[in-house]
Amino acid sequence: MLKLTFCLRRKAGLSLAEFQDYWLNRHGPLVRRLQPALGMVRYVQVHRRDDELGLGMAKVRGAPAPYDGVAELWWESEQAFKASGRTTEGREAGRRLLEDEAKFIDLANSPLWLNREQVIYADS
Numbered sequence: 001m002l003k004l005t006f007c008l009r010r011k012a013g014l015s016l017a018e019f020q021d022y023w024l025n026r027h028g029p030l031v032r033r034l035q036p037a038l039g040m041v042r043y044v045q046v047h048r049r050d051d052e053l054g055l056g057m058a059k060v061r062g063a064p065a066p067y068d069g070v071a072e073l074w075w076e077s078e079q080a081f082k083a084s085g086r087t088t089e090g091r092e093a094g095r096r097l098l099e100d101e102a103k104f105i106d107l108a109n110s111p112l113w114l115n116r117e118q119v120i121y122a123d124s
Helices: 016-038 052-061 078-084 088-104
Strands: 002-008 042-047 069-075 112-115
Touching (some): 002 078, 016 069, 016 088, 069 078, 078 088
Antiparallel strands (some): 002 069, 002 112, 042 069
16 A cells, blocks of 8 residues: 655645635545546545644644644555556646645645555554
């Protein structure tokens, strides 16, 4: 399994609520529609809480400003990930996602990387 982790910071001028609403209700459905061309098997949005409970631990630990959210995307394999980039549909889907992301994500300050999970504990 190959996973992409994308730590999101919102564009200047957007409130956290506006950012999360666009991400969930506009970008999320776009990702879902483009999923076949992208070959993804899972897409998860992790939305930051903007309340005392959500921010309390960071404050106690002296942590830097949190991300506004994290997107997690999975492919069955590295080969499946690469395959989507070899098709016209896959490249067009990637272009459309990037174009939409530029509307609400501060791309220059939102790191992303490909990774594999090392599960230490899972109570399922």
